[in-house]
Amino acid sequence: MSPESPLAAQGTADAAAQRDRNALLAELRTFEGRPSGLATEARDEVNQAMIRHWVDAMGDDNPVYVDEAAARANGFPGVIAPPTMLQAWIMRGYRSQPGGSWQGPRTESGEISAQEQLFAVLNAAGFTSVVATNCDQEYIRDIVLGDRLTVTSVIESVSPEKHTGLGDGHFVTTRLEYTDQHGELVATMRFRILRFRPRAARPEADTPPRPRPAITQDIAFFFEGARQGTLLIQRCAQCGQLRHPPRPACASCGSFEWDTVTSSGRGTVYSYVVVHHPQVGGFDYPLPIAVVELEEGTRLVADLIGVEPADVRIGMPVVAEMVAVDGDLTLPMFRPADSTLVGAL
Numbered sequence: 001m002s003p004e005s006p007l008a009a010q011g012t013a014d015a016a017a018q019r020d021r022n023a024l025l026a027e028l029r030t031f032e033g034r035p036s037g038l039a040t041e042a043r044d045e046v047n048q049a050m051i052r053h054w055v056d057a058m059g060d061d062n063p064v065y066v067d068e069a070a071a072r073a074n075g076f077p078g079v080i081a082p083p084t085m086l087q088a089w090i091m092r093g094y095r096s097q098p099g100g101s102w103q104g105p106r107t108e109s110g111e112i113s114a115q116e117q118l119f120a121v122l123n124a125a126g127f128t129s130v131v132a133t134n135c136d137q138e139y140i141r142d143i144v145l146g147d148r149l150t151v152t153s154v155i156e157s158v159s160p161e162k163h164t165g166l167g168d169g170h171f172v173t174t175r176l177e178y179t180d181q182h183g184e185l186v187a188t189m190r191f192r193i194l195r196f197r198p199r200a201a202r203p204e205a206d207t208p209p210r211p212r213p214a215i216t217q218d219i220a221f222f223f224e225g226a227r228q229g230t231l232l233i234q235r236c237a238q239c240g241q242l243r244h245p246p247r248p249a250c251a252s253c254g255s256f257e258w259d260t261v262t263s264s265g266r267g268t269v270y271s272y273v274v275v276h277h278p279q280v281g282g283f284d285y286p287l288p289i290a291v292v293e294l295e296e297g298t299r300l301v302a303d304l305i306g307v308e309p310a311d312v313r314i315g316m317p318v319v320a321e322m323v324a325v326d327g328d329l330t331l332p333m334f335r336p337a338d339s340t341l342v343g344a345l
């Protein structure tokens, strides 16, 4: 093979890319062990009012969070905070972050924090998107009324470049330590994010296919029926109960024996949403999706077609139409049964 051959050139490019990755990883690794930023002290002591709001929002009626006597009866020194409130004692609103931005605290001398520097390096290398992937908390002692927490955080590790479903990227793990007013460690948290390179957007003409339903043995008949132009409903062969979505056994009598009936395709909009975001490839937006109640009594989720999203109404009569979405997927969709609405489009 001559050095000028395309394969040799590709090999040289790959080697260069690998050198770049190695150099980047070496730079990223210099951040490991550095504090992410300044220590942050809670603005308020652990207090009953915030706990009440939390347990109300969570629907948690454990009395040890609100009742002194119940807490003592259960062996606690007094009312305790729900352990999962840990971050609530420290976190601030988006606009009230120290430094006045998402970028987090500056160092004492006003320099940008190690976390910000790390993210700047990742951004410059094209890893501009972020998703949180893991959060593990360890509770060392119960947090009680009157505690005043402080959190410090350290960049624990930065992974080599990984291939993920979202794109290629680096996992960044931060370890946070929560201490009380005496400096005693009360909890830790490991928080992991993936900083990744977003995949290039597909060109307009290259429309992605609609996502495939996961077709199992239990539901294959439904999609096969749709392909043949019929809307099938599963029926218990023992007691005659109709059911949807399809499943192996009858919820009424437990029988595994079943057959199907062909729906008339007539029904009404039982409920609906109009999806604007997130926009997934293969669909047109805004996308009206309904729970349709068939006249046989079962309900199914399906696209609404032939109607402006603003014209959809609960109770609206609709009729099924089998739509060949692409070469190998046909789905039941519903359009208004009222011909004046249909005619409008």
Ligand SMILES: [Zn+2]
Residues within 6 Å of the ligand: 236, 237, 238, 239, 240, 241, 250, 251, 252, 253, 254, 255
């Ligand atoms: Zn049955």
